[in-house]
Amino acid sequence: MKKFFSFLSIAILGGVIALGGYKAFLEKPVVIERTNEQPIQTFQTNFQPAFETTNASYAPTNFTEAAEKTVNAVVHVKNTAEKSGITSWSDLFNGPRKYEQVGTGSGVIISSDGYIVTNNHVIANATDLEITLNNRKKYKAELVGTDTENDIALLKIDADEKLPYIPFSNSDNVKIGEWVLAVGNPYNLTSTVTAGIVSAKGRDLEGNGGITDSFIQTDAAVNPGNSGGALVNTRGELVGINTAITSRTGSYIGYSFAVPSNITKKIIDDILEYGKVQEAVIGFIPEIKEDLEGVIIKEISEDSDAKKSGLKEGDVIVKINDVKISKFSELSGQLKAKRPGEYVNVTVDRSGEILTRKVKLSKKIKRFISNAFQLEFKDLSKKETKKYGLSGGAKIIREARNDNGNDSLVGFIVTSINGQRINTADEASKLLDNLARSRYRIKVEMINTEGEVERYVFR
Template identity: 60%
Template sequence: MKKAFSYLGMAVLGGAISLGGYQLLLDKDVKAADSLPKNRLETIPTNYTTTYNKVNSVETYTDFTVAAEKTIHSVVHVKNTAVRTQTNPWAELFYGSGRGTRKYEQVGTGSGVIISADGYIVTNNHVIEDATDIEITLNNQKKYAAELIGTDPTNDIALLKIEVDFDLPYTPFANSDSVKIGEWVLAVGNPYNLTSTVTAGIVSAKGRDLEGNRNIESFIQTDAAVNPGNSGGALVNTRGELIGINTAISSKTGSFIGYSFAVPSNIAKKIIDDILEFGKVQQAILGINVDLTYKGEGVKIAGISELTEKTKTFDLKEGDIITRINNVKITKFSDLKGQLTAKRPGEFVDVTILRDGETFVKNVQLSKSVERYIASSFNWELKDLNNDEKKKMSISNGVKIINSDRDGEFYSLKGYIITKVNDKKVSNARETAQLLDKLSTSRQRVFIEMLNEEGEIERYIFQ
C-alpha cells in the first residue's frame, strides 16, 4: 500500500511540474504577441485613398462629389427621331412605281450639356444628324422639344435650344489648354439610356489624333469609362467645369475597353460662338502648307499657301519649325490644328519658330480659309461666279473650273464655266461638285454644257 501511495505522489508531483512549466511558456508566448512592433501596417477604410505614414509625407484626397453634384443636373438625355425611306426593288418591279416604298422612324439617343441658364445645349453632331425631331429630357425627367441652332460636322459639334420659363442649371466652360496629363476628370452622360451616370478617370493624352480620322485631330484622351449613349456628354474637372465634350471611344467591341476621347472645350466654345454670331464656323488658318514628312518636334513649314483671304505671311518662311502658339507648346500637327480651330480669322497669335538654329517670335494675324469645292470624279476644283464674271460673260448662272488634272495641257478645261449638268442649270459650286460626284458614282451619263474662255458654248458627254 505504501508503495502504491508513493507512485501516486510521484505522479501528482510530475503533473504539477509539467503544468507549471506549460503555463510559464504560454505566458511568454502571449507577451511576445502583445509586443508586436508599433509601426505595423495599418488597417484602413476603403472609401478613400491615403498615403503611407512617412516623414514629410502629405495625405492627399480627391473629392469627386462636388463636381458630380454640379454636373449631373446640367447633363441631359438627347433623343432624336429620323424618318427613313426604304424601297423594295422587287415590289417596285411587280407592283409599279411607289408600291415598294415605305417610311419608318429611326430613333437614336445620346447626351448633351446645358451651357447657359436660358436653354442652350451642346452635343455631338452625330447624335442629332438627320433628325426630324429632337427631344431633351432633363435630370428631373421633364421633357422638352429642342430646336437645332447649328452644326459643325467637321468637329462633330451641334448647338440646340430649348424654351423654358425658369433658369436651368448649367456647366461653365474651363480653359482646356490648362488641362494637364494625369489630372482627374469625370465623364457624365447617359450610356445605354442609364441617366445621370458618372465615371472617373485621368487625362491620358492631349492633342490626340486618331488614325483614319481626318476631321477631328486634337482630342483629349482619358481612361474614364465612356459607352454608347455618352456621346455629347460632359467631361469635367474636379471643380465641375467643362473641359470637353465626350465624342468617341477606341473599341473593337463597340463598348468601352480603356480609352475615350473628347473635343476640347476651347474648340467647342469657339464653334458655338461662331454659330451664334455668324451662323457657321469661321475657320482660322496661318496660311501655310505643312511638311507632313517631318518627324522632329514641332511643325515644319513646307511653303506659304495662296488659298487664304489675306496675302500677308508675316515673315513666316519655308523651313521654319513652329514650336509654340502663344504659350502653348506645339510638338505635332494635331497640336497646331487644335490651337487654330479654337481661334477666329483676324485674331493675332504669337508664333514661336526655330529658324537656322535661332528662335524667333512672330506676331501673326490669322487668315480665313477659302473653302474648296472639288468634284473628285472629274478632278475639277470649282468656284462660284461673282457678279462681275456673270456680267462679263452675259450669263445669269454658272460655276467656274479653276483647277483640273489637265492644267497646262492642250485640252485643259481650266477657266471654263459650267452652265448646265444633265440639262439642269447650275450656279452653286458646292452643289455642282456634289451632283457631279453623285452622277459619276451611279454610272450615269453626264451631259455638261460649258462656256469656253471666249464665251462659246461647248457640250461634253462623260460616261
C-alpha cells in the same frame, strides 16, 4: 574495530584517488560561452521622406463634388427622324412606307436659359428633338446651328425655371494624367458618371472623316449614348464634349475622345453671333514630317499677313502664344479656337534661331481635300467648263503624294466616280473618302491636261 576503521580509511582514500584520476584524464571540460549583446547604434542622415518635403496632398481622390455639380446639367437627347423605304413584301406593290427612326445621345446645358451643346451626329437629320432633364422633365428642343466639321451642334429649350449648367474651363490648361469624369447616358442609362485620366492631347484620329483632329483622349469609359455628353475636371468644369471611341466592336475598349472645350466654346459663340463658324488660318501650306517636332511652313503666299509679319518658307512653327506645338493636330486645335482678325504670337525655329512674330489670322478659304487619296480639288471655272464642254467637274490642284512626279494628276479634271457624275469639288472629295472607307473598288474617269479622257481603277 581498529581493522574496520583502517578498511574504511583505505576505501575513502581509494575513492578520492579514483575520482581525481577521472577528473584529470577522462572527463571532457564543459565550456560555457556568454554573448554580451551590444546596443544598436543609430545614425542621423540627410534623407527626408518625400511627403515631408513637398506640398502634395495625399487625401483619397474623391469625385463626389464634381459629380454632384454636373450630373443635373447633362441631359438625354432623343432624335426622331422620318424615313421611307421598303421593309416588307407589301411595300414592293404599295410603294415605300414611311417610318420613324429614333436615336439617342447626351447633351450639356451651358447656360441657365436653356442652351445645350451636343454632337452633330446625335441630332443629324432629326425631324423632332426631345430633351429629358435629370429630374425627368421633358422639353422640345430647337436646333440653333451646327458645325459638321467639328461634330458640334447647339440646341435651345424653353424651360419654366433656371437650369443648372456646367461652366467652361480652359482646355489648354488640361494636363496629361489629370483626373476627368465622363457624364452621359450610355445605352439609355441616364445620369451615368465614369472616371479616368487624360491620356493624350491634340490626338488625331486617322480616317475620321474630317472631324476635328485635336481631340482630348481619356480612358474614362464612354459608350454609345455618351456622345454629346460632358468631360469635366475634378472641379466640375467642362473641358470637352465626348464624341468618339476607337473600337472594333462598337463598345468601349479603353479609349475615348472629346472635342476640347476651347474649340466647342468658340464654335458656339460663332453660331450665336454669325450663324456659322468663322474659321481662322495663319495662311500657309504645311509640310508634315513625322520625325520632326513642330510644323514646317512649306509654302506661303506673298500677299498674306503671315508673310508680312516676317514668317518665311522653311520656318518650323514650335509655339502658338504660350502653347507648345509638336505636330499639326496641335496647331490645328489652337487655330480652331481663334477667329479671323485675331492676332497670335507665332514662335518659329529658323535654322536654329528661335524667333517670335505677331501674326493676324486670316479667314479660311474652303478647301476640298480627299484625305484617303491626298488630293485637293477645286470647282471648274466657266472658262474651263466651256473649253471642255462640261456642265461641271472637279479639277485636281494638288497631289501630296506625287507633287512633281512624272505621273502627277495635277491639272486633271474628274468627271465621274464609279459611274456617278461629278459636278463639284466637294462631291469629288467626299465620294472618294466614303468609297475608300467602304473599301469598294473605285473607278475614276478624268480628262487629262491634253483634253483626253483617261480611266483609272483603284483597289
